[in-house]
Amino acid sequence: MPDSTVPGDRLREMRLIRGLTQEQLAERAGLSLPTVKKLERGGSARIETYHALARALRVTTSTLFETGGPRRRTHADDDRFDLMALRQAVAPPVTPSGRLRLAATVEPEPDLQQMKHTATALDEAYHRDDYLTVAELLPALIQSTHVAVDHFDSGSQRIEALKLRADALQMAGRYLTQLRAYDLAHLALRESMRDAAAAGDALRGGAAVYLEGWTLIREARLDEAEQVAAATADDIEPRLSRASRDELGVWGRLLLKASAAAARNNKPSEAKDFVQMARAAGAALGNGSGGAGYKSGRFNNLSAAYQAVENYMVAERPDRVLGLSERISAAGASTSNTKHRHLLDVARAHVLLRHDDEAEGILAALYEESPDWLSHQRMAADVFSDVLRKRRRLTQRQRKLAEFFSVA
Secondary structure, rough: OOOOOOOHHHHHHHHHHHOOHHHHHHHHHHHHHHHHHHHHHOOOOOOOHHHHHHHHHHHHHHHHHOOOOOOOOOOOOOOHHHHHHHHHOOOOOEEEOOOOOOOOOOOOOOOOHHHHHHHHHHHHHHHHHHHHHHHHHHHHHHHHHHHHHHHHHOHHHHHHHHHHHHHHHHHHHHHHHHOOOOHHHHHHHHHHHHHHOOOOOOOHHHHHHHHHHHHHHHOOOHHHHHHHHHHHHHHHHOOOOOHHHHHHHHHHHHHHHHHHHHOOOOOOHHHHHHHHHHHHHHHHHHEEEEOOOOOOOOOOOOHHHHHHHHHHOOOOOHHHHHHHHHHHHHHHHOOOOHHHHHHHHHHHHHOOOHHHHHHHOOOOOOHOOOHHHHOOOOHHHHHHHOOOOOOOOOHHHHHHHHHHHHHO
16 A cells, blocks of 8 residues: 555545545544545644544554654744744844844844843743733844853853753743744744753753754644653753752653653553653652743652543543542642643543533633633633534623634
8 A cells, every 4th residue: 555644545444454434543543424525635734633543443643744753833824924923033144154243233232131031021921921911022032042151151140141042942832832833833842952952951951852842742743742852851860869959840840841742642551651750850859849940840759640541531531520629629720821722621621521511610710810821722612512513592701701712
């Protein structure tokens, strides 16, 4: 049978190898027959749909994209004029001798301390979902770090300038991934890794790899996401008895990113192994946390449990999701975005178990608490669509949520 690189062709090929009809595959995957037909004709779907099909076919999800690895999805960003300022900052014009300086202006010595304050403020804006502030100020911060790296050619100030630019570029990669501008996000993160390496900061480089893994998962490049996170985790693996909190935090985060990729790639055993290793990092931290100063985010003894819940949701084990979620809630609190993402998994589990009122209640609470964050979560809109699947008359709350999610 000829090798295929188009997902629809690969899906049909694997279905025929298994001796299944389209109807049988749809039933096994818990999908509608029109969905399977559409995909085999060349249509597209969310990664969760491909994962369900892969599970039904007993193959890795990446098998459905191309032989030997996931399909590279190209998201051209050249027509995103709203990203022009960020594009100019992340990908400035260069000459054979280096970055082009567009104007021969005399500038004061860069103020590294002020740049740190700006970076902290932007990070806080991102985490409170103030994306307008991020979009307005992040390009200028990156441009300032370019100037600083050019200005300080040696010594501790150059190291500090490189770290600041690495962090600013990681902010850009994180923000661009949220906007699905993946190609530009990859470029920002690659440049961040170079700066981290030049500064001799392996943990900062590891944080950039963690964000790269998120971008790769969004692109369905699941094999690569797992491999790059696992390889980097191996490179920086600390001795637990001597490790700093930051070492444990970044290492643990990388393991969880590898687990997330493996779970989506229909590799539950590998996903579980990564979570178990991350639990060791959490245990070493005790009641504290690590990695808060890095863009991979804060890691604590609950982080691995959250990832385990997410993995159960990917495997469509709603009973396990709800059971483990109750234990997490009793154990303590976490950062808002982590908790919010976890609650979407819980809402999805309720939908699968036909607990529609409970799912709706979670979405309504998230809407009241963090509407800006919720507006960027496609999973939330999908869950609410399922809640309304058989409703003929909507309550006032349902009408408000339907308008918010643009659900007819």
